[in-house]
Amino acid sequence: MLNRNRIVTAAVELIEREGADAVSMRRIAAELGVGVMSLYNHVPSKAALLDAVAEDVLSRIGFADDPSAHWTERVRIQARAFRRIAHHYPRCTMVVVSRQLSSTAGLLPVERALATLREAGFDGQEAVRMLRMFIAYVVGSLLREVGVTPTFAPVRADAVVAEADPALFPVLSELRPHLDSCDHDEEFEFGLELLVQAMAVRAAARAEAQAGREEGGRGGERAGRGGARQ
Template sequence: MTTQPLSRARIVAAAIDLIEREGADAVSMRRIAAELGVGVMSLYNHVPNKDALLNGVAESVLSEIEFTDDPDAHWTDRVRMQARAFRQIAHHYPRSTMLVVSRQLHSNAGLLPVERALATLRSAGFDPLDAVRVLRMFIAFIVGSLLREVGVTPSFAPPHQHMVDPDAVDPALFPEVSDLAPLLAACDHDAEFDFGVELLIQAIKALPKREGSR
């Protein structure tokens, strides 16, 4: 059996696999070396340190985002496509995606999604400040949705934990919660995400175009 040679790609892939199993806190150069069955010093020939390794993880995840952007489509449709593309990769790598949004990336892979989103918003006529604010708002919404949906760390609710246990609510004290308990106890994550995206788009459409817009 031929042993696959050590490479940066193999090291990054091992880190992603470990992160998805145990979380980013489990990553160390020594642990990755053990996962690959190599000496820890051999890793440094390909990755200079842990920080560079984590950047590599984030860049690798981002590079797999499949943008099906259509420059001729209305900007609202382009925003929908971009938001869903990011969510799709988050489904594949939920814990690694949280690493993506926690790091500042200056590589092509890290900047491409930002460039596409800003270009879409600027072409729609939003001024520079509003374009940046809208981008940050969408990132916050997508990350919040991901946290709720997949429960990426023990600090957050498990992915299938309901907000309310209908049988545990006192209707005399909490009439509204009791009345809506069946809705609070169920969550269609696809529908919830689409609802949030549409709500944001409608709010963004109402933003006034200011001087300095294209």
């Protein structure tokens, strides 16, 4: 019996196996051993199917949230969880990223992330902005890692850089060894750490201001929750 789940799963597998370009309704139908139009009894359109694929992949994010850990560590964990599924479904990741989906699939991660940020001491506005910034970084990184990469992300610009005239691009030529190689794990962790530290600094500044205000109000007590360490 054909159903929506079987179709989505087949689509995911097909995308991973042969790339998003290879996906067609006929191809998926063949994969399932059914007629093309049978699919439309369960999926309204190809676009909707791709949305479902994105949603499906997104919903696979694993959560091993450890409430006892420091919030900075929890942020790191969540970012890595996101990255992990992206690496598990690299080609589907492109579908996820390039598709503006509207469903509740990606809502749980958002809820968790916001809760973590509130816990860190940020107010609503700050928490949302931090999250948006974080998502931007993670998504941008994944775009680079997953292979579909704009030139300016000098990952595999090897060939290009090799051709570049050292006179025209002196710095670029000098840094070629670093541009050629790219350890995705290290790169990701580098940026992640920088971001987390920046957030921690912000949180500390916030706590400081808070303490100052309280001090001005009734004196004493230089509090320090939401530490900036590590």
